[in-house]
Amino acid sequence: xxxxxxxxxxxxxxxxxxxxxxxxxxxxxxxxxxxxxxxxxxxxxxxxxxxxxxxxxxxxxxxxxxxxxxxxxxxxxxxxxxxxxxxxxxxxxxxxxxxxxxxxxxxxxxxxxxxxxxxxxxxxxxxxxxxxxxxxxxxxxxxxxxxxxxxxxxxxxxxxxxxxxxxxxxxxxxxxxxxxxxxxxxxxxx
Numbered sequence: 001x002x003x004x005x006x007x008x009x010x011x012x013x014x015x016x017x018x019x020x021x022x023x024x025x026x027x028x029x030x031x032x033x034x035x036x037x038x039x040x041x042x043x044x045x046x047x048x049x050x051x052x053x054x055x056x057x058x059x060x061x062x063x064x065x066x067x068x069x070x071x072x073x074x075x076x077x078x079x080x081x082x083x084x085x086x087x088x089x090x091x092x093x094x095x096x097x098x099x100x101x102x103x104x105x106x107x108x109x110x111x112x113x114x115x116x117x118x119x120x121x122x123x124x125x126x127x128x129x130x131x132x133x134x135x136x137x138x139x140x141x142x143x144x145x146x147x148x149x150x151x152x153x154x155x156x157x158x159x160x161x162x163x164x165x166x167x168x169x170x171x172x173x174x175x176x177x178x179x180x181x182x183x184x185x186x187x188x189x190x
Contacts, residue, residue: 005104005190006059008051011094011179013043021046024053026065044090051097052086059099060084073158087153093183100190105153107146108186114141122148122163139182146187147174154189 010016018039022030025046033045056062060081068076078084086099087106098106114137119128127144134140148166151174152158176187 005098005100005188006055007106007188008055008097008099009094009186010047010051010096011183013040013047013092013094016043016047018043018046021050024065025049026067028067029065040092044092044095047095048088048090048097051095052088052099055086055097055099056081056084071156073156075153075156075158087150087188089149089153089186091184094179094186096186098188098190102190103154103156105150105155105189106186107149107153108184109142109146109149110184111138111142111182114138124164124168127164127167139178139185142185143176143178143187146185147176147189150174150187150189 022033025033029046029049033042036042036045052066056066062081066081067079069079070076078086084099085102085104086097087104088097089106089108090096091108091110093110094108096106096108098104114131119131119141123131123144131137131140131144144167148163151166151170174187174189176185178185
């Protein structure tokens with residue numbers, strides 16, 4: 001694979017066939033998928049995994065279903081291919097997988113109303129000013145939030161990190177994309 005990251009995204013979750021996907025999942029992922037109480041959660045969990053499977057086939061020629069190990073703070077890695085880095089995320093509207101030859105993190109979120117308490121808890125003073133001055137505060141909040149989550153997922157340190165300062169001093173290695181019709185926003189950190 002070339003240096004850099006490769007993105008696999010599916011934003012047709014309504015058309016995703018959960019019943020047909022379950023036999024394609026590893027036993028480990030099937031159990032995780034079935035823990036979701038709602039069908040949407042099950043679809044998203046299975047879809048993200050199948051995007052990883054497609055990426056592994058396309059980029060590396062790996063056809064066996066991947067099995068995960070987990071780092072100290074829960075970051076998954078491929079037991080049989082620890083040199084291949086990946087990150088998965090999903091929201092109501094889409095599932096995403098990013099593969100890379102170096103550590104990577106991705107987060108995808110749907111746009112939603114901004115809660116002042118969450119902004120105060122997760123954003124530093126400058127970020128709060130940016131959100132409040134933005135023409136679309138909900139879009140600006142989600143942009144910053146996905147960047148923070150992607151950084152945390154890339155590092156493998158977990159959400160226990162002080163979220164207010166995750167982006168401090170970071171000027172590169174982040175890409176943020178707004179999906180069609182502003183249905184979702186995703187950020188990738190590498």
